[in-house]
Amino acid sequence: MFAKHRETLDKALDACSKRYSWTAYPESPSSKIHGEEKPRAGKARFEALLGTDYPLHQPGEIGRTGAEVSPYSGAALGISYPRMDVGQLYEAVAAGMPAWRAAGPETRVGICLEILERCAGQLFENAHATMHTSGQSYIMAFAGSGANALDRGLEALAYAHKAMADVPATASWDRQFGKGGAARLTKQYRIVPRGIGVVICCATFPLWNGYPALCASLATGNPVVFKPHPSAILPVAMVTSVCREVLAEAGFDPNLVSMVADTREEPATMALLEHPATAIVDFTGSPQFGQWLEQNCRDKLVYTETAGCNSVVIESTDDLQGMASAIAHSLCQASAQMCTSVQNIHVPASGILAAGQRVSFDEVAAAIVAAVDRHLENPQVLCG
Numbered sequence: 001m002f003a004k005h006r007e008t009l010d011k012a013l014d015a016c017s018k019r020y021s022w023t024a025y026p027e028s029p030s031s032k033i034h035g036e037e038k039p040r041a042g043k044a045r046f047e048a049l050l051g052t053d054y055p056l057h058q059p060g061e062i063g064r065t066g067a068e069v070s071p072y073s074g075a076a077l078g079i080s081y082p083r084m085d086v087g088q089l090y091e092a093v094a095a096g097m098p099a100w101r102a103a104g105p106e107t108r109v110g111i112c113l114e115i116l117e118r119c120a121g122q123l124f125e126n127a128h129a130t131m132h133t134s135g136q137s138y139i140m141a142f143a144g145s146g147a148n149a150l151d152r153g154l155e156a157l158a159y160a161h162k163a164m165a166d167v168p169a170t171a172s173w174d175r176q177f178g179k180g181g182a183a184r185l186t187k188q189y190r191i192v193p194r195g196i197g198v199v200i201c202c203a204t205f206p207l208w209n210g211y212p213a214l215c216a217s218l219a220t221g222n223p224v225v226f227k228p229h230p231s232a233i234l235p236v237a238m239v240t241s242v243c244r245e246v247l248a249e250a251g252f253d254p255n256l257v258s259m260v261a262d263t264r265e266e267p268a269t270m271a272l273l274e275h276p277a278t279a280i281v282d283f284t285g286s287p288q289f290g291q292w293l294e295q296n297c298r299d300k301l302v303y304t305e306t307a308g309c310n311s312v313v314i315e316s317t318d319d320l321q322g323m324a325s326a327i328a329h330s331l332c333q334a335s336a337q338m339c340t341s342v343q344n345i346h347v348p349a350s351g352i353l354a355a356g357q358r359v360s361f362d363e364v365a366a367a368i369v370a371a372v373d374r375h376l377e378n379p380q381v382l383c384g
Helices: 006-018 037-049 086-102 105-120 123-134 138-165 210-219 234-249 269-274 287-296 320-336 361-376
Strands: 061-065 081-084 170-176 182-188 196-200 224-227 257-259 278-284 301-305 310-313 342-346 352-354 357-359
Touching: 006 105, 006 138, 037 123, 081 086, 081 257, 086 196, 086 224, 086 257, 105 123, 105 138, 105 210, 105 234, 123 138, 123 234, 138 210, 196 210, 196 269, 210 224, 210 234, 210 278, 224 234, 224 269, 234 257, 269 278, 278 287, 287 301, 310 320, 320 342, 320 361, 357 361
Parallel strands: 196 224, 196 278, 224 257, 278 301, 310 342
Antiparallel strands: 061 081, 170 182, 352 357
């Protein structure tokens, strides 16, 4: 699989090294790019899942769970997922770790690349799943929790590959110590995984941290257990299925990627965090719980992405209307749900220079307000 996807990996490595814009996964769901059939088939596959028992075939299943409701229709999706005994699941995950560790970096990276390719093939059904769980528009579901998130996964995979490639398998070390002779060492290096990584996904963009956390951990030898938000399980379940399928086809234990779903009434997150085999936690969500993780999981490697406080400081501009339009786009995009959405705009009380002319504070504010109004007059913007 590594050779099959080598060109994609090389392009990703080059983009990471030179920092230019490149994407492996087009972010538009337009039929002009994908054809007419893929969007139709994706919607049909999503609809076929409604009202079903989602199959994952994971060891440790002790019942069914799930209570997702579509923000669009207000109707329950009617999909149930395995309710897991965390202890039994972790035993199964641990059984697959030695072979995965021994597989070596290229094999692991190749399998991750195959997973990303297959997930790209189900972007349309996952977009509908994201719409009817997170409430995103079709376009934002396809991009923010789909193509853009896949790019983040590929980026993480590229950096993981580079980090492992920088470690030689063997090295010879020679040094002369005066007249006493030379010391010669033949060194061997092994990349040692940390342990199970728990990926806690958020409600608004369920896979935004899902793909990068998956690739960073799995490529470096660490199994992954997804913990989706109770209101947005389906998008994560679909990715989990792909991972398990690819791992099994490659001769590895599918339990190396598993999912623990829950409901608000019966949460399962703490059981995962408190398990001694959990070594990595990747979280995207509220600042409150993110801070709690940082303070209370000090024995684990913890990554948190929480709400940001994004500011724009206006000092001067060559194009007042263009600047106002750009700020309006950031204020309005995805109904300001994105972590990059602007919250605070700082303008000097004395105004700014715009194309060499002094513009007052009130004029700057009026330009931004007018730009927002123009932005929202476009129905396509209002629909995502």
